[in-house]
Amino acid sequence: MRFIQISDTHLGKTTDYAYNGFNSHQHLEMVVNAINALPFEVDFVLHSGDVVEYGSAEEYHLARRLLERLRFPVRYAVGNHDNAVLLQNALLGIESPASRYDYTFEADGVQVAVLDSNNGFVPSGTLTETQLANLRALCTAEGAPLVIVLHHPPVTLDTPWIAEGWEGFGFRTMLLDCGEAFRAALAPAQERLRGVFFGHVHRAYQVVRDGILYSSAPSTVIQFASYPEQRLPKPAPEEPPAFALVTVAAEQVTVRQYALARP
Numbered sequence: 067m068r069f070i071q072i073s074d075t076h077l078g079k080t081t082d083y084a085y086n087g088f089n090s091h092q093h094l095e096m097v098v099n100a101i102n103a104l105p106f107e108v109d110f111v112l113h114s115g116d117v118v119e120y121g122s123a124e125e126y127h128l129a130r131r132l133l134e135r136l137r138f139p140v141r142y143a144v145g146n147h148d149n150a151v152l153l154q155n156a157l158l159g160i161e162s163p164a165s166r167y168d169y170t171f172e173a174d175g176v177q178v179a180v181l182d183s184n185n186g187f188v189p190s191g192t193l194t195e196t197q198l199a200n201l202r203a204l205c206t207a208e209g210a211p212l213v214i215v216l217h218h219p220p221v222t223l224d225t226p227w228i229a230e231g232w233e234g235f236g237f238r239t240m241l242l243d244c245g246e247a248f249r250a251a252l253a254p255a256q257e258r259l260r261g262v263f264f265g266h267v268h269r270a271y272q273v274v275r276d277g278i279l280y281s282s283a284p285s286t287v288i289q290f291a292s293y294p295e296q297r298l299p300k301p302a303p304e305e306p307p308a309f310a311l312v313t314v315a316a317e318q319v320t321v322r323q324y325a326l327a328r329p
């Protein structure tokens with residue numbers, strides 16, 4: 067099973083919207099073209115959240131026009147800049163949207179579970195008790211190979227501003243606020259878990275914890291500097307837009323990133 071992971075596209079209400087100084091629509095258009103030109107097939111494109119900047123219907127209509135040009139099916143996780151109801155409704159045409167957009171699907175023998183970790187437009191992520199109970203029910207020892215997706219990192223990433231937040235913004239973390247409960251839920255399924263894929267941090271990270279791979283994709287528009295000991299976030303315009311390719315084979319999981327020159 068193979069998928070492309072894109073993340074944190076931060077589209078605005080118009081095609082000239084600038085996110086941290088860069089035209090996010092133009093950058094995503096370039097990434098869409100690059101994916102469509104790949105000389106191989108994938109099962110789907112995963113968007114790990116923050117499709118748009120302000121969670122409005124106008125933004126999702128614009129996103130839809132661009133992302134429906136991808137030649138592969140697209141699966142979405144809800145980010146903190148997203149609105150789950152409008153994402154389902156305006157982007158995906160779902161008429162009776164759920165308040166939290168959780169779902170599972172099957173791709174080439176692998177079960178993929180996508181969780182909505184939105185905490186209401188703040189940088190930290192969360193899961194409800196019901197979501198955690200569903201996750202525990204899903205993560206049994208026996209079953210098909212399993213992949214889990216959510217926007218927020220459920221593990222710490224060796225960078226203080228991500229783990230602890232920063233002064234003057236009134237929040238304590240960029241991480242999932244129930245990482246311990248999340249990881250405890252996953253533990254019984256460790257043997258069949260092929261990875262947990264997230265976004266949000268605008269950088270490719272790979273972490274192995276409790277024998278489970280946690281991997282993020284870079285942003286399609288701008289990365290954030292996140293060095294060890296760094297206490298304040300900082301845009302890294304010198305780093306290019308990029309996407310990830312994930313291959314889940316019987317014997318191993320391979321993750322790699324492809325960077326593109328800015329348009």
Ligand SMILES: [Fe+2]
Pocket residue numbers: 115116145146147217265266267
């Ligand atoms: Fe985010």
